[in-house]
Amino acid sequence: MIRVTIPAHLRTLARVEGELEFELDPPVTQDVLLTAIEDRYPMLKGTIRDHVTKKRRPFIRFFACEEDLSHESLDAPLPQKVVNGEEPYMVVGGIAGG
Numbered sequence: 743m744i745r746v747t748i749p750a751h752l753r754t755l756a757r758v759e760g761e762l763e764f765e766l767d768p769p770v771t772q773d774v775l776l777t778a779i780e781d782r783y784p785m786l787k788g789t790i791r792d793h794v795t796k797k798r799r800p801f802i803r804f805f806a807c808e809e810d811l812s813h814e815s816l817d818a819p820l821p822q823k824v825v826n827g828e829e830p831y832m833v834v835g836g837i838a839g840g
Contacts, residue, residue: 745830756783773816801836
Protein backbone atom coordinates (compact mmCIF):
# COMPACT_ATOMS: atom_id res chain seq x y z
CA MET A 743 0.00 0.00 0.00
CA ILE A 744 1.55 3.29 -1.11
CA ARG A 745 0.89 6.19 1.25
CA VAL A 746 0.75 9.74 -0.09
CA THR A 747 0.57 13.00 1.81
CA ILE A 748 -0.64 16.15 0.08
CA PRO A 749 -0.89 19.75 1.33
CA ALA A 750 -3.94 20.76 3.36
CA HIS A 751 -5.42 22.96 0.63
CA LEU A 752 -5.29 20.04 -1.83
CA ARG A 753 -6.87 17.70 0.74
CA THR A 754 -9.69 20.24 1.09
CA LEU A 755 -10.10 20.43 -2.70
CA ALA A 756 -10.14 16.61 -2.97
CA ARG A 757 -12.40 16.33 0.11
CA VAL A 758 -10.15 13.87 1.89
CA GLU A 759 -8.59 13.72 5.33
CA GLY A 760 -5.21 12.26 6.17
CA GLU A 761 -3.06 10.24 3.82
CA LEU A 762 -4.10 8.93 0.43
CA GLU A 763 -3.52 5.21 -0.16
CA PHE A 764 -2.93 3.36 -3.43
CA GLU A 765 -2.35 -0.22 -4.52
CA LEU A 766 -0.35 -0.08 -7.76
CA ASP A 767 1.29 -2.75 -9.86
CA PRO A 768 5.08 -2.54 -10.21
CA PRO A 769 7.07 -0.86 -11.44
CA VAL A 770 5.81 2.15 -9.48
CA THR A 771 7.21 5.44 -10.72
CA GLN A 772 6.37 9.03 -9.84
CA ASP A 773 4.45 9.29 -13.11
CA VAL A 774 2.37 6.18 -12.35
CA LEU A 775 1.60 7.44 -8.85
CA LEU A 776 0.77 11.00 -9.91
CA THR A 777 -1.48 9.66 -12.66
CA ALA A 778 -3.26 7.46 -10.09
CA ILE A 779 -3.80 10.51 -7.86
CA GLU A 780 -5.22 12.52 -10.77
CA ASP A 781 -7.43 9.62 -11.89
CA ARG A 782 -8.92 9.07 -8.44
CA TYR A 783 -9.18 12.77 -7.63
CA PRO A 784 -9.83 14.54 -10.97
CA MET A 785 -10.29 17.86 -9.19
CA LEU A 786 -6.51 17.76 -8.51
CA LYS A 787 -5.60 17.63 -12.22
CA GLY A 788 -3.48 20.65 -12.98
CA THR A 789 -2.77 21.43 -9.33
CA ILE A 790 0.27 19.19 -8.88
CA ARG A 791 1.53 19.12 -12.45
CA ASP A 792 0.68 20.82 -15.72
CA HIS A 793 -2.21 19.34 -17.73
CA VAL A 794 -0.28 19.18 -20.99
CA THR A 795 3.42 18.86 -20.19
CA LYS A 796 2.95 16.80 -17.00
CA LYS A 797 5.78 18.83 -15.45
CA ARG A 798 5.70 19.61 -11.75
CA ARG A 799 4.02 22.92 -10.91
CA PRO A 800 6.21 25.70 -9.49
CA PHE A 801 6.24 25.65 -5.68
CA ILE A 802 5.34 21.94 -5.57
CA ARG A 803 8.02 19.52 -4.39
CA PHE A 804 8.12 15.72 -4.12
CA PHE A 805 9.88 13.96 -1.23
CA ALA A 806 10.36 10.35 -0.14
CA CYS A 807 12.74 8.69 2.30
CA GLU A 808 14.24 12.07 3.26
CA GLU A 809 15.18 12.75 -0.37
CA ASP A 810 13.97 15.48 -2.71
CA LEU A 811 12.63 13.70 -5.80
CA SER A 812 11.38 16.89 -7.45
CA HIS A 813 14.04 16.93 -10.16
CA GLU A 814 14.29 13.16 -10.64
CA SER A 815 12.93 11.49 -13.77
CA LEU A 816 9.22 10.77 -13.50
CA ASP A 817 9.98 7.35 -14.97
CA ALA A 818 12.46 6.34 -12.26
CA PRO A 819 11.15 3.70 -9.82
CA LEU A 820 10.10 4.99 -6.41
CA PRO A 821 12.11 3.86 -3.37
CA GLN A 822 11.12 0.39 -2.16
CA LYS A 823 10.18 1.75 1.27
CA VAL A 824 7.54 3.93 -0.41
CA VAL A 825 6.23 1.04 -2.52
CA ASN A 826 6.01 -1.14 0.62
CA GLY A 827 4.17 1.58 2.56
CA GLU A 828 6.95 1.99 5.12
CA GLU A 829 7.53 5.62 4.12
CA PRO A 830 5.06 8.09 2.56
CA TYR A 831 5.48 9.85 -0.76
CA MET A 832 5.06 13.52 0.07
CA VAL A 833 3.70 16.24 -2.19
CA VAL A 834 4.74 19.47 -0.48
CA GLY A 835 3.80 23.05 -1.26
CA GLY A 836 6.85 25.34 -1.31
CA ILE A 837 6.90 28.76 0.30
CA ALA A 838 8.64 31.78 -1.16
CA GLY A 839 9.37 35.14 0.32
CA GLY A 840 11.53 36.58 2.94
